[in-house]
Amino acid sequence: MVKVNLHPSVYEWIDEMAKITKPDKIVWIDGSEEEKRRLIKEALESGELMELNQEKLPGCYLHRTHPSDVARVEDRTFICTPTKEEAGPTNNWMDPNEAYKMLYSLFDGSMKGRTMYVVPYLMGPANSPYSKVGIELTDSIYVVLNLRIMARIGDIALKHLGSSPDFVKGLHSKATLDPEKRYICHFPQDNTIMSVNSGYGGNVILSKKCFALRIASYLGKKEGWLAEHMLIVGIEDPSGKVTYIAGAFPSACGKTNLAMLIPPEPLKKLGYKVWTVGDDIAWMRIGEDGRLWAINPEAGFFGVAPGTSYKTNPNAMETIKRNTIYTNVLLKEDGTVWWEGMDGEPPERGIDWLGRPWTKDSGEKGAHPNARFTAPASQCPSISKEWENPKGVPISAIIFGGRRAKVAPLVYEAFDWQHGVYVGATMASETTAAAMGKVGVVRRDPMAMLPFCGYNMADYFAHWLEMGKKIPNPPKIFHVNWFRQDENGKFIWPGFGENLRVLKWIIERCEGKVSAKETPIGYVPYVDDLYLDGLDINKEIVEKLLEIDKELWLKEAEDSREFLSQFGDRLPRELIEENEKLKQRLSK
16 A cells, blocks of 8 residues: 555544444555455456456456346435525435434444455545545445446545545445345535445445536535536547537447447548547536636546447447446357347357356346446547546537437537536437336426436526636537437437537537527537538428427427426526527427
């Protein structure tokens, strides 16, 4: 372990948590390769990991979670603030004193017979003033090995922390894995996260949604920056100039695919390239030049495996060929892995995610629908050379996206920052067959942050509006919808790599190179300004993709107003104003 004079509060907190959880031993994680080998050996011996075919998948391992523990549990996730109003109507709330009391009783003796791993981790690039440190205490080797991929762990984090008391405390124990006593609790005022009775990634890799979004969003409000559920991507044009875009998309809207987009042939021939800075989270601050600058606080990808293929995301497939932990996928007879939606024919047989023999005719899924891969971002073929730049990258455009069959056009630009915040605050997706419940139900997910905002969302909107006043050169804000359907329910736009054509227009708008048509909802492209060469789609269809149906939009405005009304008097009046102005423009 690196010699650092840590603040006494670090040791005091660890001692206090150890007294409660009562581990047999405490091991400090240093992040070294030797340590990684030792931990993997232990995990293989205990059965926590299974070794995969090291010739075909070098450095890759398989993990299976408990069948009751396969996804983030939003109904068991709490924001613990002194008053319920501070958490807001879209979060589950618990009184901090009651939460601590309950949690300490669940943690009491939970690590008996186990090792407590002390994992210091750094969120963000080394030597970046924007990066922050967390320390997670856990009794799971699986968590340590995942954190090793998802963050920069060990000595690098301790060096960054130095003698500062400013770190995010995280306590996790698998305890008994009792789903009825499973809690993921956040204490924004205390910089603390506690997770008990889960072993599944999103609930227990506390660096991810818990720190990087829920706690960080609160810190951002307090300190004057933004922690967002956004990808960061760089688009290089034929001259070599790279423009960076941040984008927020709810699940099942193609976020990871966009982050690792491969240009279609006609644009590739022109010299366009796409660079991945981050696939999930952006921390954004105002730079010295008055622009918004973003870092990706993570070091890895925690992606959904089913549906990932060379057809949908070749760069992800290349990334996960080595040094990857797979969770709840099918184990093939040759020691490799498979999941639904992968390229080629399903294997004849294998061992499913529950550890049972499986055949392709069994009618059962081989991989869990939420099966995951954890892979180092550095392995991604499209990773940007700027992804670990301590300064971050300058953001020219922010994109909000949803899955709408009829309402939203392919792309439109907000009139200004305030209008853009309204667009983000009311963005929505229609449920697909893959989601629970009815198909086509509209679900609002402001800025794709509904499950991840660590405080009252009305205050979060106010923070966005306030940030807009402080950014001298703010990014332009856009909305995209790749999922417009025709009368037969077929997608009109081809999507995937072709989405770069829309990003090209967005960049040209940011550079003032193209004009746009003013509509009641924002600026829409002229068809001739969209680069459609080599695309089998006629101009009439593209016109259709850009149509604004006033009646549908009036209903949309009413639905949005109803959604916003839940925030009561705390909702910034600017958003009501934007809603009224939208209705007025639509009624002309």
